Structure formats: C-alpha cells, structure tokens
Amino acid sequence: MKLSEGVEQAIHSVAMLASLEADQVLSAAALAEFHGVSPSYLLKHLQALSRSGILGTVPGPKGGYHLAQTPEDISLLDVVLAVEGPEPAFRCKEIRRNGPNPVPEGFFKAPCQINAAMLRAERSYRAELRKVTIAHLLAEVREDDDGTLAARSCAFLDANVRISNQSRQH
Amino acid sequence: MKLSEGVEQAIHSVAMLASLEADQVLSAAALAEFHGVSPSYLLKHLQALSRSGILGTVPGPKGGYHLAQTPEDISLLDVVLAVEGPEPAFRCKEIRRNGPNPVPEGFFKAPCQINAAMLRAERSYRAELRKVTIAHLLAEVREDDDGTLAARSCAFLDANVRISNQSRQH
DNA sequence: GCGCAAGTACTCGGATATAGAGTGTCCGAGTGGACCGGG
DNA sequence: CCCGGTCCACTCGGACACTCTATATCCGAGTACTTGCGC
Numbered sequence: 001m002k003l004s005e006g007v008e009q010a011i012h013s014v015a016m017l018a019s020l021e022a023d024q025v026l027s028a029a030a031l032a033e034f035h036g037v038s039p040s041y042l043l044k045h046l047q048a049l050s051r052s053g054i055l056g057t058v059p060g061p062k063g064g065y066h067l068a069q070t071p072e073d074i075s076l077l078d079v080v081l082a083v084e085g086p087e088p089a090f091r092c093k094e095i096r097r098n099g100p101n102p103v104p105e106g107f108f109k110a111p112c113q114i115n116a117a118m119l120r121a122e123r124s125y126r127a128e129l130r131k132v133t134i135a136h137l138l139a140e141v142r143e144d145d146d147g148t149l150a151a152r153s154c155a156f157l158d159a160n161v162r163i164s165n166q167s168r169q170h
Numbered sequence: 171m172k173l174s175e176g177v178e179q180a181i182h183s184v185a186m187l188a189s190l191e192a193d194q195v196l197s198a199a200a201l202a203e204f205h206g207v208s209p210s211y212l213l214k215h216l217q218a219l220s221r222s223g224i225l226g227t228v229p230g231p232k233g234g235y236h237l238a239q240t241p242e243d244i245s246l247l248d249v250v251l252a253v254e255g256p257e258p259a260f261r262c263k264e265i266r267r268n269g270p271n272p273v274p275e276g277f278f279k280a281p282c283q284i285n286a287a288m289l290r291a292e293r294s295y296r297a298e299l300r301k302v303t304i305a306h307l308l309a310e311v312r313e314d315d316d317g318t319l320a321a322r323s324c325a326f327l328d329a330n331v332r333i334s335n336q337s338r339q340h
Numbered sequence: 341g342c343g344c345a346a347g348t349a350c351t352c353g354g355a356t357a358t359a360g361a362g363t364g365t366c367c368g369a370g371t372g373g374a375c376c377g378g379g
Numbered sequence: 380c381c382c383g384g385t386c387c388a389c390t391c392g393g394a395c396a397c398t399c400t401a402t403a404t405c406c407g408a409g410t411a412c413t414t415g416c417g418c
Binding site: 001002003004005007008009011012015033034035036037076080084085087089090091092093095096098099100101102103104110113114117118120121122124125126127128129132137140141144148149152155156 | 175178182296297310325
C-alpha cells in the first residue's frame, strides 16, 4: 500500500502548468529541472497525464505541455488515477475457491464481503480526492503565501514559458 | 497504489480463527492448505499479526495461532496496518526544496498543501476500514449463507482444530 | 531583395535497462509428547 | 505397575533467494526555426 513517487511530481507539475496563460506551454525538461527530478521519469508521467486528457501537448521546438482542462475541472483523483492506473488497490483473488474444499460456484454471484468492505473504503478515499481540485490547492497556497512563493513561480515562468503559435487543443 | 496479496490471506485467516473456541488453536500449515496458498508466505503474515498483538501463538507440537482479541475489537484496519505497515501511502518528498531555486525553510513549518489533501483522503480510507470489524464480516456472511459455508468451515475446523493446554494468552 | 527548400535542433513518444520491494523458500530455536529404562 | 529421563517430531521465528513492478534511461518520429540557394 504505497503510492508511486511520480504522483507527487505529477501534481506539482499540473499545479505549475495551471499558472500559465492560454497558448503558453512549458517543456518537460524545464519542469524537471525546477523540481529537481529525473527529466525522463517525469516525462513518463506527463505522457500518462496527456493520454488521460488532463494535459495537452505541442510537439516540436518551442513545444511543451499545457492544461487541457481548467484547474477547476481537474481533481487530485484525476491525476492520481492517470499516474497509478484506474484499478482498485485491493484486488480480491477469491481465495475461497482455492484449497481442497472450494466454495461452490453459486456464491460468487455476490462479491466477497471482504472485497466489498475494502472497496467501500477505497470509494471513500477517492471521493475525498475528487473533492479537491487544482484550483483549490492553488487558492490554499496563495492564502498562506506572503509573496515569496508567487515570486518564485513567476521567476521560473518568466524564464521558461513559451508561447505556442498553435491554438490550445487536446 | 496497490495492496499486498497477503492482506487478503490475512483477513481470511483471522476470520477463520474467529470461529474457534477459547483454548483452541489452528496451525499455519492448516490455514495455508485450506486457503490454497503458500504456507511459508502465509506464515510470514501471521507472524506480523502476532507482533501486532492481533494473534497469539502457542509454540511446540499441537501449537498454532489463535485470536488475542475478541472479533468485535479487531477491525479491518488493524489487519491491513499489521500486514502493510503503518506508514501512509502518500509520502511527501517535499520536492519544493529541490531544484535550483528551493522554497525557503520557513515554509516547511506547515505541511505541504498537497500532502495535507492526500493525508485527509487516507484518513477517510482508514476510518472506513476501522468501522468494519471481523465480527461484522462474519455476521454478514452468516446472513447470506444457507448453511453451505458454515458446514464447510465446521468440517475444516473439526479436522484441524487443536486444543491447547495453555490458557489463552498473548 | 524575396521566396522556397533542405538541413538542423529541439520537442514529445514509446521501447529498453536497472533497483528495490513484494513474493516465496529455507533452516534454526523451542516445546510438548512419546518412548524407554529403572525403581 | 509407576516414575523419571531422554529422544524425537512438530511448531513458530527469523534469515535467505527469486520475481515482478516502479524507477531511471535511451533512442526514434515529428515539427518549427534557420540557413543557404535560386530567382
């Protein structure tokens, strides 16, 4: 029961991308350097986010990534599922049908009680993540910020933002 | 984000152990055969449950495992944490302090907003698991059972239960 | 001088190596019962 | 026949291999800019 490190990188990257204007993009290399992580590894997760429709890409020089949805529409759950995959954490192997005296087939119509309880808990987990959007996170950060964090982000954006001459698409 | 297979084995084993009387024990080998899983691997998790105080052990021949708490006091969360470990699934690496322009130290007094949101979700997950006890699970199973499952368990218990001459302890 | 075309540099994308944890196995410490010998 | 001691078989316990996924990396496809040539 542990989440990939890529989840944290992905969330930070999405939050950063949420700060730029329309028709602006950031390269994966810039995001990786800013966060001090492996460029290739971050790229892998950015691609997953792109496949999930959270990010859009602009190929070629001066290309990069941008949000494909508004920050209000992207929840933490969307990002986590894009990176970790959609399958639930608890996968019932139905070991009741193993062994010398397996449970008869008829009982498999209803899901195992244990599986049901575990999935209930995971639904609760996902519901909590669904409530939090990228917009919420940014608002919280701004609330506690005296300007230092904003200045840091702006400096990075000024140095690395690129204006794509393609209209925003996904 | 995925749970070990041992979690399922552990929960089924605890549920089985909940069905036996005081001063009765079951060997790890019997539980493994009944569930059709690797004896050595199940043993590993039973030991973890023992270290966590959920199970008690009786060494020597005619020894085995028994519950160290009542089924009403053992929640699914207890079992999951014993097998998977207590640390949360999302471990914030604070990548904000990485890179060429790290966030100043002062901001680390408060936890990262992202970390806070992820931990909130996990608290919800754990709360849901805490609500479900082994006693609840057994009651649910009995409710849907026409006698087949009960007969299966009884047959196994009759063949494998051992009466320990030690008083129940942990 | 202007337009066009080829070359180039930089981007994302997927296929490919490596490391760590989950999975599976083995051997050792300890204990209760069984057996054997003595009383 | 009864009792004590020794041996043995079976248990849990922790230390040791193996496998698979998460991690980290590299090379290939595609595109916009640059540069050179022709008109």
